[in-house]
Amino acid sequence: KAGVTQTPRYLIKTRGQQVTLSCSPISGHRSVSWYQQTPGQGLQFLFEYFSETQRNKGNFPGRFSGRQFSNSRSEMNVSTLELGDSALYLCASSFQWGSSYNEQFFGPGTRLTVL
Amino acid sequence: QQQVKQSPQSLIVQKGGISIINCAYENTAFDYFPWYQQFPGKGPALLIAIRPDVSEKKEGRFTISFNKSAKQFSLHIMDSQPGDSATYFCAASNPNDYKLSFGAGTTVTVRA
Numbered sequence: 094k095a096g097v098t099q100t101p102r103y104l105i106k107t108r109g110q111q112v113t114l115s116c117s118p119i120s121g122h123r124s125v126s127w128y129q130q131t132p133g134q135g136l137q138f139l140f141e142y143f144s145e146t147q148r149n150k151g152n153f154p155g156r157f158s159g160r161q162f163s164n165s166r167s168e169m170n171v172s173t174l175e176l177g178d179s180a181l182y183l184c185a186s187s188f189q190w191g192s193s194y195n196e197q198f199f200g201p202g203t204r205l206t207v208l
Numbered sequence: 209q210q211q212v213k214q215s216p217q218s219l220i221v222q223k224g225g226i227s228i229i230n231c232a233y234e235n236t237a238f239d240y241f242p243w244y245q246q247f248p249g250k251g252p253a254l255l256i257a258i259r260p261d262v263s264e265k266k267e268g269r270f271t272i273s274f275n276k277s278a279k280q281f282s283l284h285i286m287d288s289q290p291g292d293s294a295t296y297f298c299a300a301s302n303p304n305d306y307k308l309s310f311g312a313g314t315t316v317t318v319r320a
Contacts, residue, residue, distance in 0.1 A: 097251070128310075135214070135297060135312040136252070149305055183251050193240040193301035197308065199251030 094120060097186050097200035105206045111172040114203045118165050118186030124148075125167040126197060127159060130181040139182075142167055143190035171205075179207045211235060212300050214311025222319050227285040229314045231298035234279065238300035242308075243272065243283050246295045255296070256283070288318045 098117045106112050118125050126149075127139040138151035142161035159169040165186075171178055181204050185197035213232045221227045231241075240259055244252035258265045258272045258281065265272045269292075271284040285292055298311040 126308075133217075133312055135210070136299075136308075136310040138307055138309070141307075149307055151307075185251070191306060193303050193306055195306070196242075196254050199244075199253065201249065201251050 097184055097198055099182075099184050099200040099203050101203060102201065103204045103206075105208060106174050107208050108174055108176060110174050111170065112174060112205060113168055113170050114182055114184075114205075116167045116169075116184030116186075116200060118167070118184075119198055122186035122188050122198070123165050124187045124190040124195065125161055125165065126185045126187075127167070127169050128183040128185065129153075130183055130202070131179075136183065139169065141190070148190055174207045176207050179205060181205075210312065211309040212298055212311045214298050214314060216314060217312070218315040218317070220317045220319060221285075221288045223288060223290060225288050225318075227283075227288050227292070227316050227318070229283045229296055229298070229316075230280065231282065231311050232278075232280045233300050233309075235300070235302065235309075236279070237302055237304060238309075239303045240301040241272070241274065241281050242299050242301070243270075244297045244299065244310075246297065246313075252297055285316070288316075290318045290320050292316060293318045 124143040126141040128136040141149040161167045181202040185199045187195040242257035245255040246252040269286045274281045
């Protein structure tokens with residue numbers, strides 16, 4: 094079974110631009126979560142989608158948005174990029190939503206650099 | 209703010225030694241405590257997890273110790289090997305919203 098795939102793997106943007114990142118979950122998984130990883134901060138939760146509905150949202154500004162499609166694939170968008178948005182963006186999929194014990198399977202991440 | 213505090217930030221251990229990583233939390237509602245291992249260029253992968261009704265869980269060379277009253281848990285890596293060199297994250301799950309809160313991570317380097 095293929096793992097979680099994220100595209101692109103690397104991205105360089107300039108301040109003020111916007112960016113869209115894509116995530117394809119493991120086949121059969123319907124829940125997708127997004128995290129921002131920066132040195133010293135660990136993983137910060139962005140949002141989670143299940144059955145095309147946002148179920149949870151972290152403490153990020155409205156410039157960060159996401160969506161999930163009927164095939165469970167998900168995209169996240171960051172508008173008006175700031176230097177501080179430079180990070181590794183991780184997508185994780187799980188089989189279902191609504192339990193603490195759902196194992197999350199992470200993709201390799203998209204490394205975003207904002208210049 | 210960080211709901212799960214993790215220490216140390218990094219550690220170096222000799223091959224065959226014991227690595228110990230500590231985490232502390234405040235929210236007593238947390239009901240599941242996984243540890244993730246991340247190698248460079250890869251996403252984190254679940255290593256081992258524990259529920260708060262258990263004080264210790266062991267899987268191979270990896271052991272979680274859990275102290276509910278102190279709101280602390282730790283990961284012990286016994287007989288550390290160079291292949292264990294990675295970043296380790298502790299996490300805690302909130303049953304009210306199923307969000308995972310992660311610690312800041314510990315980079316473990318095992319010297320041969």
